[in-house]
Amino acid sequence: MFCDGERLSFCMRSGKDAISPEPCPTGSTNNPVSCHQDRCGFGEAACCRTQKPTCRWNLSAPVVSGESYQGGESTGTGSCSAPSSCGDFGVYMSLGSSSSDSCSPSSGGSNFNFRIERPITAGEVIPMTDPRVDMSYYKEGRSCFSWTGTITIVRDVPNWAVSMDVTCADTGKGDLQVKGDFSGDI
Numbered sequence: 001m002f003c004d005g006e007r008l009s010f011c012m013r014s015g016k017d018a019i020s021p022e023p024c025p026t027g028s029t030n031n032p033v034s035c036h037q038d039r040c041g042f043g044e045a046a047c048c049r050t051q052k053p054t055c056r057w058n059l060s061a062p063v064v065s066g067e068s069y070q071g072g073e074s075t076g077t078g079s080c081s082a083p084s085s086c087g088d089f090g091v092y093m094s095l096g097s098s099s100s101d102s103c104s105p106s107s108g109g110s111n112f113n114f115r116i117e118r119p120i121t122a123g124e125v126i127p128m129t130d131p132r133v134d135m136s137y138y139k140e141g142r143s144c145f146s147w148t149g150t151i152t153i154v155r156d157v158p159n160w161a162v163s164m165d166v167t168c169a170d171t172g173k174g175d176l177q178v179k180g181d182f183s184g185d186i
Helices: none
Strands: 002-004 007-011 033-036 047-050 055-061 063-068 074-076 079-081 089-095 110-116 125-127 133-139 142-144 147-155 159-168 177-185
Touching: 002 033, 055 079, 055 089, 063 079, 110 147, 133 147, 147 177
Parallel strands: none
Antiparallel strands: 002 007, 033 047, 055 063, 055 177, 063 074, 079 089, 089 110, 110 133, 125 147, 133 142, 147 159, 159 177
């Protein structure tokens, strides 16, 4: 695959003829989609992806950081989906393992998601006891659905950012924590 202007192109088996289907989709005004030859994922040499990451994360618990591009790859540890501009404000994150056996139950993978019913306001500090908040976390066969702490809305979409400092409230699960920042552009 290669970029031919704003078209993602690929060669046929003979290598003597290239096919350039439709141009890349346009994306949004805030984060346009175009043909890129980096951060494409799946070993691809080129892809149609957003110019800016749709989701970035920098966490101190668990200690992970990275970014995801719509149509491209995730760099760092894990992958993340950005909130939508309509409906609830929600983020889903999967934190894979650096282990070569990612299917092993002890491989260290985890995932969590949180959803906040709109309306939300920039600067709003939302306690986990607020009925608008729903969060779940799964790590190495353990789960949590009850939390203490807060989520701070820095900005809503399209240039969104939240900061969170939450700990599982279930007995014996205080080590399940999410502390850090999420942001991105849609």
